Structures are given as structure tokens and as C-alpha cells.
Amino acid sequence: xxxxxxxxxxxxxxxxxxxxxxxxxxxxxxxxxxxxxxxxxxxxxxxxxxxxxxxxxxxxxxxxxxxxxxxxxxxxxxxxxxxxxxxxxxxxxxxxxxxxxxxxxxxxxxxxxxxxxxxxxxxxxxxxxxxxxxxxxxxxxxxxxxxxxxxxxxxxxxxxxxxxxxxxxxxxxxxxxxxxxx
Amino acid sequence: xxxxxxxxxxxxxxxxxxxxxxxxxxxxxxxxxxxxxxxxxxxxxxxxxxxxxxxxxxxxxxxxxxxxxxxxxxxxxxxxxxxxxxxxxxxxxxxxxxxxxxxxxxxxxxxxxxxxxxxxxxxxxxxxxxxxxxxxxxxxxxxxxxxxxxxxxxxxxxxxxxxxxxxxxxxxxxxxxxxxxxxxxxxxxxxxxxxxxxxxxxxxxxxxxxxxxxxxxxxxxxxxxxxxxxxxxxxxxxxxxxxxxxxxxxxx
Numbered sequence: 415x416x417x418x419x420x421x422x423x424x425x426x427x428x429x430x431x432x433x434x435x436x437x438x439x440x441x442x443x444x445x446x447x448x449x450x451x452x453x454x455x456x457x458x459x460x461x462x463x464x465x466x467x468x469x470x471x472x473x474x475x476x477x478x479x480x481x482x483x484x485x486x487x488x489x490x491x492x493x494x495x496x497x498x499x500x501x502x503x504x505x506x507x508x509x510x511x512x513x514x515x516x517x518x519x520x521x522x523x524x525x526x527x528x529x530x531x532x533x534x535x536x537x538x539x540x541x542x543x544x545x546x547x548x549x550x551x552x553x554x555x556x557x558x559x560x561x562x563x564x565x566x567x568x569x570x571x572x573x574x575x576x577x578x579x580x581x582x583x584x585x586x587x588x589x590x591x592x593x594x595x596x
Numbered sequence: 597x598x599x600x601x602x603x604x605x606x607x608x609x610x611x612x613x614x615x616x617x618x619x620x621x622x623x624x625x626x627x628x629x630x631x632x633x634x635x636x637x638x639x640x641x642x643x644x645x646x647x648x649x650x651x652x653x654x655x656x657x658x659x660x661x662x663x664x665x666x667x668x669x670x671x672x673x674x675x676x677x678x679x680x681x682x683x684x685x686x687x688x689x690x691x692x693x694x695x696x697x698x699x700x701x702x703x704x705x706x707x708x709x710x711x712x713x714x715x716x717x718x719x720x721x722x723x724x725x726x727x728x729x730x731x732x733x734x735x736x737x738x739x740x741x742x743x744x745x746x747x748x749x750x751x752x753x754x755x756x757x758x759x760x761x762x763x764x765x766x767x768x769x770x771x772x773x774x775x776x777x778x779x780x781x782x783x784x785x786x787x788x789x790x791x792x793x794x795x796x797x798x799x800x801x802x803x804x805x806x807x808x809x810x811x812x813x814x815x816x817x818x819x820x821x822x823x824x825x826x827x828x829x830x831x832x833x834x835x836x837x838x839x840x841x842x843x844x845x846x847x848x
Contacts, residue, residue: 468696470658
């Protein structure tokens, strides 16, 4: 009974033991089935792909390449900005250096001026003091010469009188003055 | 036990390498008519399911940084898109979904057929003939629709010597009509041969002495079949693109 159903089921392509007779690929009884299900599968796959999968994947890929392009552009822009910022920084640094040099030079010049003024003042003070000193020295010297003359006259008078001579004051004074000049 | 005695009576070896291609109804033992759900239905359905999982479920996140499954889908998409664009040119891109359908169907059917106990739908000549002749008919109609009778210029080599032109035209026509045959037989033949060879080795594995060699052979052929499954899907697709290019740009 079972064998009979199998035979009915399998038709001309399968033997009683369930093995293939010839190539199953060439069995005409099964071809309609294969073709029908193939067509169904292809249509389903086509619908799945064209309606859902391909637009979605295409959109994702486009979005990704767009994102990448944008990111690269943004990175380029940032890099450009960084370069500009560096240039500006360098410029500022150079300016600051020049300014600093100018300030230093100015300060030096000011200091020089002050220094010159102070030096001149100090020189004037010193020369004034020196003149004063010289004056004082001159005065002292003159005083000393007067004192020496007086002492010499007195000493000469005393000597003359002690030696027993007598001379008038005028003669002695004249003699001492002559000596002092020589 | 019964099969064992049968095997004994046949000398210890049982070779039914083609039994794997028998079409069986999924439910009951009724006759196989065109609408009967059979093992073909099951494995084609599984291919459709796998395609759905990879391309729809895999890409549901629409992530800029893809998940693994989404990467696979994108990789196949990019591969076929580039192939269509490179071979057929910019104006062939609108046929990309059709070519993609062919490719993923063949690819997934081929790889699912490599699972043990599976059924290889692409080894059936009726299946590949529908694919091959489908491509042939569509491309031919497309060529005539786009170019009218100028499409026949495909067979007329205007830059060949005048004497040779009719001969070349005959050869071109013959080769044109052989295309769908070779296109479909190539795929079915490759897949069927590989699977049958694996079965033959499996038959030898019943002998204790040669079974290590047989199993080694199965492994080697299996590895080869993994390559063949991908390569045949690729070859079918790129030939489809070439034929499509002929229809779009019939001038040589």
C-alpha cells in the first residue's frame, strides 16, 4: 500500500526504493514546481530589495559619504584656522618683541639723559666745592704768610735788641720784607 | 536494518549521488504539481528569509557606523553596484535592483545548499534555465526597445572586411543564442557536480579502510564548493551585466 502511494507520488522519476531514476534535474514532472517557486522567490526577493533594502542601504551609504566629506571639510577648515591662529600668534610675538626693544631703547635714552643731568650737577657741585676749598687754602696760606712775616719781624727785633744793637723798627721791617721776598 | 542488508547484497557500497536532488513534497506524499510546497519551496524560502535577515533586519539601524550584519549587506550592495556601473556604464545603474536580485538569490541559494541535508535549488537546470533565459529574453527585448533595428548591428561588424561580414554575422548570431544555454548550464552544472562528488566520497566513507581518505576528500571538495558557490554567483552576475551592456550599447 505504502509502496503504491510512493509510486503515485514520485511518478516516473523515482524507483520503488526511493532512488532517482536518471538525473532528477531532467525529470519533467518536477520542473513546473521548480519554476513556479523560483518565480515566486525572485519576485519576493525583488520586492524586498527594491522596496526596502536597496533604498535604505543606498541612503545609509550616501549619508555616510556625505558625513565623511563634511567632516573632512570641517577638519580642513579647522586646520586652516589653526594655521591662521599660529600666524597671528607669531605676528603678535614679533610685534611684542619690536615694541619691547623700542621700550628698552627709550628707557635707556631716558636714563642716559637723567644720568647726564645728574653728572653735570655733580660736576658743578664738585667744581664749586673745589673752588671753595682752593679759596680757603689761599686764605689760609695768606694768613700763614702774614703770621710768618709778623713772627719774623718780632723775632728779628728781639734778636737785634738781644745782640745789643739798636735799630729802629722801620729798618728791621724793611730788611725782613726784603728777605721774605727773596 | 533493511537498508543495511541491501547494502550488503550490493557489495557494501551504496552510491546514490543524485538522490539529494529528488524533489519531495513537504507535507504528505501527494503528487508534485506546480504549486505543491516541496523541499525546493523550503530552501528557496530559507534563501528569501536569509536575504531578508541580512538586508532588511541587518540594516534596520541605518547606522552611520554599521553593525556587522549591516556591513555585509553594504559590502554586497557596493560590490554589485560597482560591477553594474563599471560594466554597463552609468545608464545601466537603473537595472541594478534586478541584477542585485539575481546575485543575492544565486549567492544565498548556493551557500545554503552547502549546509548538510540541504537542497541545492541552483543545481536544477529548470531553475537556472529560467534565470538564464529570463536574462536573455529581457536583454534582447530591452535591446530592441532601446535601439530598434539598430540593435541588430550587434551582429554586423561594420569594421570587418566586407567579405567576412556575413560569416561573422552568422557566428555572432549563433554565439548570441548559445549565451542563455551556457549561462544556465554553467551554474547548474557546477553546483550539481560538486554536490554529487561530495556524495560519491560520502559513499566511499562507508568502507573502513578508505574512509579517512574519503572524509579528507569530502573536506577538500567542500572547500572547493565554498569557492565555487561564490564564484558562480559572481560569474552569472557579471555575464548578465555584459549582456546588458550589449543591449544598452550594441556598437562594438
